[in-house]
Amino acid sequence: MKALIALEDGTIFEGRSFTGHGEAVGEIVFNTSLSGYQEILTDPSYTGQIVTMTYPLIGNYGINPEDMESAAIHPMAFLIKEYNGFPSNYRSTMSLADFLQDYNTLGVEGFDTRALVRHIRSKGAMKGIVSTKDLDRNSLVERARSWTGLVGRNMVKRVTCDEPYGWASNRPVPGTDFSTARTKNPNPLRIVAFDFGIKFNQLRLLTEKGCQVQVVPATTTADTVLAMNPDGIFLSNGPGDPEGVEGVVETIRSLLGKKPIFGICLGHQILGLAYGGSTYKLKFGHRGGNQPVKDLETGHVEITSQNHGFCVDPESLDREKVEVTHINLNDNSVEGMRHRKFPAFSVQYHPEHAPGPHDAVYLFDRFIEMVRKNI
Structure with missing residues (x-):
C-alpha cells in the first residue's frame, strides 16, 4: 500500500x-x-x-x-x-x-x-x-x-499516570502505597518516582536493588511527596520540551535539599531548570545505543543508550552550585551534573539501558548509596 x-x-x-x-x-x-x-x-x-x-x-x-x-x-x-x-x-x-x-x-x-x-x-x-x-x-x-511542533508544549501530560501506583512482581500494582506494598527486602528504601514518561526497566532496577517504589503523576505537589516520607526521589525520562511542563520545575526546586534526588533524561533537564539553568533544542538529538559519554571525575568513557532532543545549557548553570560531571564526546553537550550542596545528581542518558549497553547501571548503585547516607 x-x-x-x-x-x-x-x-x-x-x-x-x-x-x-x-x-x-x-x-x-x-x-x-x-x-x-x-x-x-x-x-x-x-x-x-x-x-x-x-x-x-x-x-x-x-x-x-x-x-x-x-x-x-x-x-x-x-x-x-x-x-x-x-x-x-x-x-x-x-x-x-x-x-x-x-x-x-x-x-x-x-x-x-x-x-x-x-x-x-x-x-x-x-x-x-x-x-x-x-x-x-x-x-x-x-x-x-x-503542525504546532514540540517546542513549548507539555507532552508529559499525555503519558504520565493518572493515579499513583506501586511496582511488584515485574508489573505495576495500582492502589498501593508505602504502608501496604510488600517487597522481598524486609527494610526497603522508600523511593517516590515522578512519572514524566517512566520506563519499566527503571522500576525493575530500583526494586532489584532493594527499593520500594511508589510512582506518582507528574503533577504531584512537593507537600504530597514529603507527606509520604520517602527516603529518596527519582525523576524519570519523558517526552518533549522540559520548559513546556507546567509546575514541575517549581515542585522539584521545593524538594531540593529535603530528599536525595536522581534524575534521568527529562528528569535531568528538569533538575537543570530547578537549579536555575536553561535548556535548548539540539539540531537532531541523540537517539541510539552507541553514544560515547565521558565521566569527568574518573576519565572513564561509557557507551550509552540515549533518547532526547533537548539539552541543559552549561553556560546557564551557576558553577559554584552545580558541577558538570559527564559530557557527550560527539558534541561536548552536558550528559551529567550534580549539586555541590544538596544530595542531587542526574544524567542525560539512560543507565537503565533497555535497549542498549549496560555501562552505566552503576548510577543506580550511586543513588542507593546517596540515599543511605542521607537517611
Whole structure:
C-alpha cells in the first residue's frame, strides 16, 4: 500500500505501508540502535515523534510481553527500510506488524531510510507527516508545516499516570502505597518516582536493588511527596520540551535539599531548570545505543543508550552550585551534573539501558548509596 512521507521543507519520500491505511503527523527523528525496536516503540519519550530506524532490517525477532517498557506504543509512526514479517525467536509471541496494528500505529517500509537520516542530520529534525490516505504532495507538505511542533508544549501530560501506583512482581500494582506494598527486602528504601514518561526497566532496577517504589503523576505537589516520607526521589525520562511542563520545575526546586534526588533524561533537564539553568533544542538529538559519554571525575568513557532532543545549557548553570560531571564526546553537550550542596545528581542518558549497553547501571548503585547516607 503506497505511503508518502512529507517533511516541512518540501522533501518527499515514497514507501509502502505494512500495517494498512493510516496517517500520522509529528517530529521526524532517527534511532541508530541495531536492535531493541520493541523497547523503542514502547518508550514514552517518543510521544509526538515519528521514528526512523537506521538499521535496515526490522522485525526479525518479533514481539514479546517481557520487553515492554510501558503499556503502549508511543511514536506516531514507525519508518524502516525493510520489514521482516516472519520473526524467528523462541520468545516471540507476535509479529511487529500485528503489534503496530494493535495500537493503530502506522508502519512504513520500502524507501531510502539512509537518505532520510542524512537529510535530518544535515537540516535538523523537522516536522513531518506520513500518510496512505492523502497522496497529494503539496497538501502533505503544507499540513506538515502547519503542525504546532514540540517546542513549548507539555507532552508529559499525555503519558504520565493518572493515579499513583506501586511496582511488584515485574508489573505495576495500582492502589498501593508505602504502608501496604510488600517487597522481598524486609527494610526497603522508600523511593517516590515522578512519572514524566517512566520506563519499566527503571522500576525493575530500583526494586532489584532493594527499593520500594511508589510512582506518582507528574503533577504531584512537593507537600504530597514529603507527606509520604520517602527516603529518596527519582525523576524519570519523558517526552518533549522540559520548559513546556507546567509546575514541575517549581515542585522539584521545593524538594531540593529535603530528599536525595536522581534524575534521568527529562528528569535531568528538569533538575537543570530547578537549579536555575536553561535548556535548548539540539539540531537532531541523540537517539541510539552507541553514544560515547565521558565521566569527568574518573576519565572513564561509557557507551550509552540515549533518547532526547533537548539539552541543559552549561553556560546557564551557576558553577559554584552545580558541577558538570559527564559530557557527550560527539558534541561536548552536558550528559551529567550534580549539586555541590544538596544530595542531587542526574544524567542525560539512560543507565537503565533497555535497549542498549549496560555501562552505566552503576548510577543506580550511586543513588542507593546517596540515599543511605542521607537517611
